[in-house]
Amino acid sequence: MTHARLTCLSCGQANRVPADRLSAGPKCGTCGAPLISDRVAGIDPAILAKAARDDAMPLVVDFWAPGCGPCRMIAPEFARAATDLSGRARFAKLNTEDHPQAAQAHGIRGIPTMILFEGGREARRQSGALRAGQIADWVRG
Numbered sequence: 001m002t003h004a005r006l007t008c009l010s011c012g013q014a015n016r017v018p019a020d021r022l023s024a025g026p027k028c029g030t031c032g033a034p035l036i037s038d039r040v041a042g043i044d045p046a047i048l049a050k051a052a053r054d055d056a057m058p059l060v061v062d063f064w065a066p067g068c069g070p071c072r073m074i075a076p077e078f079a080r081a082a083t084d085l086s087g088r089a090r091f092a093k094l095n096t097e098d099h100p101q102a103a104q105a106h107g108i109r110g111i112p113t114m115i116l117f118e119g120g121r122e123a124r125r126q127s128g129a130l131r132a133g134q135i136a137d138w139v140r141g
Contacts, residue, residue: 004056008033009041009092012050022057023087038086040079042093045102051092052117058089059117060139063108065097070129071112078114080132081139089116089139114138 002019006026010033017026017035026035036057043051043061051059062078064071075093082091096103096111106115106122113127116139126138 005054006035006057006090007047007051007055008035009043009047009051009090012047014050014054036087036090038083040082040091040093042095045094045099045105048092048094048102051090052122053120055090055117058123058139060085060089060091060135061115061117062091062093063096063103063106063113063115064093064111065095067097068111074112074129077130077132077135081135084132084136085139116141 003016004019004022006015006017008015008028008031011028011031013028013030015026015029015035022036027033028035048061062074078091094102096108110127112129113125114135115125116123124141130138
């Protein structure tokens with residue numbers, strides 16, 4: 001049986017999920033949070049590092065800050081894209097004011113910046129505000 005590895009975006013625990021159960025709403029074995037959701041998760045640098053490196057499903061991360069106007073404008077669009085692509089990619093946000101070292105480590109020069117992590121590495125990045133459909137198209141590549 002083939003398993004997919006997914007890091008819980010709530011507690012950071014690694015989970016192995018049978019590939020044929022990915023569409024059945026798997027939950028974290030430690031905290032019970034959904035592993036695949038249509039919601040955007042707020043994450044910290046440790047969870048980002050683990051999920052970006054290990055996860056079987058693409059991870060889209062929005063690097064943002066509360067005082068950034070374009071970041072606030074993109075938030076509902078990012079959430080809509082997360083709903084549209086539920087089950088095909090996971091969506092998360094990382095606050096660069098709270099975690100400036102993570103922004104520096106990922107070479108974030110302006111916000112909002114989205115990075116798509118796939119196969120243990122950065123697959124692509126996009127800076128600036130986009131509409132939900134544009135985000136979904138960008139993720140699909």
